[in-house]
Amino acid sequence: MFRNAVWMAVAAVTASTPGANANIVISSGQTENMICSAGVCTQTAKDAILNVNDLENLLAAGNIEILGQGTHARAKTTAVEVPLSWSAPSVLSTVATRLHVDSTIAVQGSGGISINYGLSFGTKGRITFAETNAIFEINGAPYTLASTLPGLASAIAANPKGLFALGDSYDASQDGTYSQSPIPTNFEAGFLGLGNAISNISINNTAACCVGGLFETISQGQVSNIRLENVAIVSAAGAGGLAYENFGAVSRVSVTGTVSGGADAIGGLIGVNYSSISSSSSRVVVSADGTANGIDIGGLVGAEFGETEYSFATGAVSSGNGSGNIGGLIGEIENGNSGDENSYASGAVSGGSGWNVGGLIGQNDYGSSNLLDCYSIGEVSGGSGSIVGGLIGVNNSTSEYKDYWDTTTSGTYVGVGLGNDAYVTGLTTAQLQSGLPSGFEPKVWAEKASINGGLPYLRRNPPSR
Numbered sequence: 001m002f003r004n005a006v007w008m009a010v011a012a013v014t015a016s017t018p019g020a021n022a023n024i025v026i027s028s029g030q031t032e033n034m035i036c037s038a039g040v041c042t043q044t045a046k047d048a049i050l051n052v053n054d055l056e057n058l059l060a061a062g063n064i065e066i067l068g069q070g071t072h073a074r075a076k077t078t079a080v081e082v083p084l085s086w087s088a089p090s091v092l093s094t095v096a097t098r099l100h101v102d103s104t105i106a107v108q109g110s111g112g113i114s115i116n117y118g119l120s121f122g123t124k125g126r127i128t129f130a131e132t133n134a135i136f137e138i139n140g141a142p143y144t145l146a147s148t149l150p151g152l153a154s155a156i157a158a159n160p161k162g163l164f165a166l167g168d169s170y171d172a173s174q175d176g177t178y179s180q181s182p183i184p185t186n187f188e189a190g191f192l193g194l195g196n197a198i199s200n201i202s203i204n205n206t207a208a209c210c211v212g213g214l215f216e217t218i219s220q221g222q223v224s225n226i227r228l229e230n231v232a233i234v235s236a237a238g239a240g241g242l243a244y245e246n247f248g249a250v251s252r253v254s255v256t257g258t259v260s261g262g263a264d265a266i267g268g269l270i271g272v273n274y275s276s277i278s279s280s281s282s283r284v285v286v287s288a289d290g291t292a293n294g295i296d297i298g299g300l301v302g303a304e305f306g307e308t309e310y311s312f313a314t315g316a317v318s319s320g321n322g323s324g325n326i327g328g329l330i331g332e333i334e335n336g337n338s339g340d341e342n343s344y345a346s347g348a349v350s351g352g353s354g355w356n357v358g359g360l361i362g363q364n365d366y367g368s369s370n371l372l373d374c375y376s377i378g379e380v381s382g383g384s385g386s387i388v389g390g391l392i393g394v395n396n397s398t399s400e401y402k403d404y405w406d407t408t409t410s411g412t413y414v415g416v417g418l419g420n421d422a423y424v425t426g427l428t429t430a431q432l433q434s435g436l437p438s439g440f441e442p443k444v445w446a447e448k449a450s451i452n453g454g455l456p457y458l459r460r461n462p463p464s465r
Helices: 005-010 053-063 149-158 430-432
Strands: 022-026 034-039 039-045 048-051 064-065 077-080 084-086 093-095 097-103 103-107 114-116 120-122 126-129 137-138 144-146 163-166 190-192 197-199 202-205 213-219 224-233 241-244 248-263 265-268 270-273 275-276 281-288 293-298 301-304 307-309 317-319 323-327 330-333 339-341 349-351 356-357 360-366 370-372 380-382 387-389 392-395 404-408 418-419 425-426
Touching: 022 053, 053 064, 053 084, 064 349, 077 360, 097 114, 103 114, 144 149, 144 425, 149 301, 213 275, 224 301, 248 265, 248 293, 265 281, 265 317, 270 275, 293 370, 301 307, 307 370, 317 323, 323 349, 323 392, 349 356, 356 380
Parallel strands: 022 048, 022 077, 039 064, 064 093, 077 097, 084 103, 093 114, 097 120, 103 126, 114 137, 144 163, 163 190, 190 224, 197 224, 202 224, 213 241, 224 248, 241 270, 248 275, 248 281, 265 293, 270 301, 275 307, 281 317, 293 323, 301 330, 307 339, 317 349, 323 356, 330 360, 339 370, 349 380, 356 387, 360 392, 392 418, 404 425
Antiparallel strands: 034 039, 265 270, 265 301, 293 301, 293 330, 323 330, 323 360, 356 360, 356 392, 387 392, 387 418
16 A cells, blocks of 8 residues: 555654664764765764864765765665754765754754765654655655644645655644644655654534544655644534544654543544554543543544554543443554554543443454553543453454553553453553563663653653653
């Protein structure tokens, strides 16, 4: 489905890679093991430093290529660890080396950045462009830069299959309140937030259909490295903090704020996920205020038909009248091919009468679905006739997995309200803080007293401190 030229171009944007593993580091240290001549800076040893002031002076004079060691160098990384900026119309190119951004790169003029071996971001990394006519390309594929949300929406409407990037953070409070998704066009290609944020998106949808905080539908392609801060979404039907429906690949996206829907599927990040979500998070208060039945509500995803990994949700999730499935991470897993793993939820989950309530999953519907190496800690509760579990409300899966819930904070010693509980284990908060639970891979998970309250967190997707 995604194997086209556009997909391969955006697939070069990967999850965070620590700068400590870089072969070339751009820092305040003295330049070492780099030779710069005639517009090319070449690595001369395995580990090299390029002083940021030296690089800025070179860019003031013209285009610069950073070349990894050896003619056929592969999988090397150039990590930008300190702020880098230039105003001359110069282009910085990375050749045979991936660019990893741990700080801010600011292109202050009409110059640009050309990357031919991939791009990744650290938690504080971002790239900004002062001018939308600047150059930004990956693997030879040019991106259209946008500096405002209306500008981005207009550009995508004109070319839904194009490649786009957000050139700087944007405050959407100046846009007023939207009555539909800010980008209603079915999006089919690639969008990179470049580590920037869009804040204060407000949506009040009174129509029968559904809305997303940015996109209504991601049809295919990739959306990555964007932060949506303080969204305020009210929908008469389904809703998602980023998008209502996702058929593409969502990675390294975070959302904060509130999302409220009246029916269908409601999620802090995605309403209905048909494809993949990775290394993303939701700190969204999610609620359903309608009287409809069959609603799926999740802190991250409402209804899951695809896969979610290396992600988490921390906001409270609640329902009013009606009935359905409600979970701290996912409302309902509805597809036997889904694979949800290495994720967690920490928000309180409260269901009304007749709901299926779980700290992680409201209902796991299919026998072959894979729920692996996950945990939840949120308090769970339900009204009359509800089925409540510390981890899962109703579990129809017979797959083998290893998952946990916190018996101290959840308020229950029941891991699964109804169904298979053979692979679900309850641990106290102290036990969860005393070391990684059995089955949690140290390459994926870590524990530190100063991070995530001493509970397990994802190395590639750590929470804000």
